[in-house]
Amino acid sequence: MTRHSFSFGPHYDPANLGFGPLVCHNDDRLDPSAADVAGYPEHPHTELEIVTWVLEGALVHTDVAGGRHVVEAGRAQVLSAGTGVRHSEVADAQSGRCGFVQAWLTPSAPGAVPSYALGEAPPSSSGLVEVAGGDGLPIGTTGARLLLARLSPGESVTLPDDPRQHVFAATGGVSLDGLDLRAGDAVRLTDEPGRTVRASEQTELLVWSFA
Incomplete structure (x- = not known):
């Protein structure tokens, strides 16, 4: 599938x-x-x-x-x-x-x-960790970063200030300032810095961020 x-x-x-x-x-x-x-x-x-x-x-x-x-x-x-x-x-x-x-x-x-x-397994952290681009694996697309957050219920992260972001709930579920995302859901943000994502259950969150 x-x-x-x-x-x-x-x-x-x-x-x-x-x-x-x-x-x-x-x-x-x-x-x-x-x-x-x-x-x-x-x-x-x-x-x-x-x-x-x-x-x-x-x-x-x-x-x-x-x-x-x-x-x-x-x-x-x-x-x-x-x-x-x-x-x-x-x-x-x-x-x-x-x-x-x-x-x-x-x-x-x-x-x-x-x-x-x-890549090696990134450290266990509830914050956003760069796994590709930035300090992660090198990629040939300037300004692109793949960020990972593993969140327990109630934990939150603040998204980067980059002008374009693709936010994907790979597992679990989160709320993006009141918008609920379940596993498999994504949202695209343009010029919306500082948005907050809060987990409602154990979640693996993937964020593509473009400077």
């Missing part, structure tokens, strides 16, 4: 093609017991920054450069497709069900050499 924040594949909406440099934001759930291969067999990409955050289970990444990485829950990966790369991403059958959120961004400068980076 996949839920899309923007137009994707056959789900085309000319009024919903992206938000700033963010052109894809997919919430995927893979079940290895339901298929011989749960996920995405080898396929190509060019001129995209592909950022993946694993929520549960583990995701197996392979690419034509010979790379093979198992990305466990609580870790991020960045694939800079640049001039062109082929890769596959499938659920690790030994880890059971796999859930991950994947975002595609347009790079600031085309023509880069393809590259791959795998």
Whole structure:
């Protein structure tokens, strides 16, 4: 099962093609017991920054450069497709069900050499932690940051002051100044600095912030 924040594949909406440099934001759930291969067999990409955050289970990444990485829950990966790369991403059958959120961004400068980076698990913190961009994994989209907050019921975070923000409740539920977001819900903010997000239950919050 996949839920899309923007137009994707056959789900085309000319009024919903992206938000700033963010052109894809997919919430995927893979079940290895339901298929011989749960996920995405080898396929190509060019001129995209592909950022993946694993929520549960583990995701197996392979690419034509010979790379093979198992990305466990609580870790991020960045694939800079640049001039062109082929890769596959499938659920690790030994880890059971796999859930991950994947975002595609347009790079600031085309023509880069393809590259791959795998992040370490970020520290346990109820505040916002940069997992890609900023102090996180490097990405080729200037001013873009993926921020993570793990919130217990009643805990809150203040969003950055950046002019564009894509706020996604990956799990749990939150209130954004009175607007309730359940797991899978997202909201896009433009020129609304300092908004507060408060958790109503245990929540993993993902925020794309664009300077």
